[in-house]
Amino acid sequence: MQLSLPELSYTRQSLTAFEPPIRNDGRSIDQLRALSGQVNILPGAHGSARVKWGSTIEVLVGIKAEVGDATIHGGTFQASVEVSPAVTIQNRETDILPSSLTSSLQDVLDTLPVDYLKFTPSRAWVIHVDAIVLLCAVPNENIISALSLATSLALQTTRIPKISTPNVTEMVLGSSKFEPSEEYDVDSEWDSALPLQGLENLSVIITASSIDHVLVIDPTVDEANVAQATYAVGVLPDGTISYTRTISMGGGYASTGRAITGERYISLVKAASVAGTKLLEASKSLLTFEGSGFFDILP
Template sequence: MAPPTTQQVLLSPAELSYLHTSLSLTPPIRPDGRTPSQFRPLIAETGILPGTNGSARICFADGTEAIVGIKAEMEKSRLGYQQSDEAESRDDDGEDTKRGSNDWLEVAVEVPGARDDDSTQIFLAAMLTEALLADREFTRRLWINRRFHWKIYVDILLLSQALSYPLPLLSLTTHLALLSTRLPKLKSELDEDPMFDDDWEASVYLYPRNSQGSYTRPPVTLLVMAVKDNIIFDPSKEELAVAEVVLAVSVGERAAGVASSMEIDSGKMRDLRLLAVRTIDPPSRLTPPGIPNTLNTATGGTAPTTEQAASQRETMHEEGVWQPPRGGAKRKLIAAMIQKVLEQGGVAEEVLDGLDAVELG
């Protein structure tokens, strides 16, 4: 399980109970007035860092901002005994089989005010790396020939203090930075020493777009929470304070041509697939519980001993009294949260369509 999502939220038990009740309604009433599947407004731009192969910046409406810079470096591939034997194998077209390695990607996350070995930074980098490596298409794009490859360095900087869990912000910014990443055009052939075109205008995108407008995109990681049976996307700091279940869902897109060609409008359909799911420890488990009137001496109740109070609070569910969530989530609820992300015309498709509208610098 991942570390807690945010710092301790300074809300009273009465405020927590009010938020939990509002989010439990049908439909839920969110503090900022958004619908359950609506994301916060954002500003996005690419090509902002000179001297990088790709860069992007995203700023959410609440002021949280992140910048991602990507550098590519050519390295010589190290082949083991088994790999050296398999390297001679050819595919049906007579070309070397493209294989990738997890060592070809390095992700670093920097959060202001946090140590370099902070568990939150390490987990954020691991989640972003896991999603990219789970999509095997990414490492294959870094293959030059069986002797050389590209190594990608992804440096992520969170410019402002995170008001909510920053994983979706960092994932969307990394997605745009990878889309804008360009590599020098290769002029050599087969296993020759790589030679590249000096003209940067002739460089190629790491994720090129074809004339039909369909192309493979980097994966994205979305944050989903649930309060009772209500599924809410892109939760704010206050909403996470009363969340019962929080999931980080990584979604990728299958390579072009995998989807059925019988679709009339197949060019606009996305064949999404699940890459990774992580449970996030919500800060609601650390919030102070409310005291019901039966245990409050100020309202005529009886004050129990410490042991009695602890046992009674765990089993008491009184309307209007905040009780931190205990235990795990039902499998049916987790399956519904994942299905809500992957469904046709769902949130993941809306996010990818919105990112496609950003002009690549």
């Protein structure tokens, strides 16, 4: 729902006129929403994770590996995001949300190495990353952060069957050239399955807004509506920034006419990096959680 100008003004004043700033949900300006999750919840999937981001967003990610055509780079990661009818009921045929989220998630996956997924000259693993948005209670809410975390957790739980290839070559008739064999065997034993590689290159997406002199991590839609700029920041496990992108989560009411400065931008990115590394570190506990139900990643 679009807020009125007085409501937007109240949101801005709460953040900029007080020390410390006052957020409508009670969080500090550098605090992410409460997060919880589950892993290994989809039978038959090679990996899976479910994440609740605050009280307004819930996503589910499943990983499925299949043998497909190799590319010049090796195997592939393929993203697909669907949105539950409970999220968008009308005009689903023309709704751009699934395609937009799919594109954003694919950008995250494209940073992963794929050369090791190739096991014959023409065959390789194709890793399908299929996600569904189960809940988005507020229109234009920040879904990509939840998707990136759920994808990271699902890929860390993923195991792919071990492939064996015969140590032979085939002679090409009429020449002395030898080529690798296209033969391979798939080991169906789960105990022999192998984890994915290069996940240290996978980002979690943290959003951050600049509202006058205040930097806000994981802004709500109302907060993003009064910001000069809101960015999606990709954060690697070591705190390195993989990318930043300007995003729009609201109606465009700016708190002032001033543009964000370079110094301000650097401060915003650093704040997102700190939040991202804390989140990734906290999420490791979920991977070893042996109980049932949701695990509180960030209470």
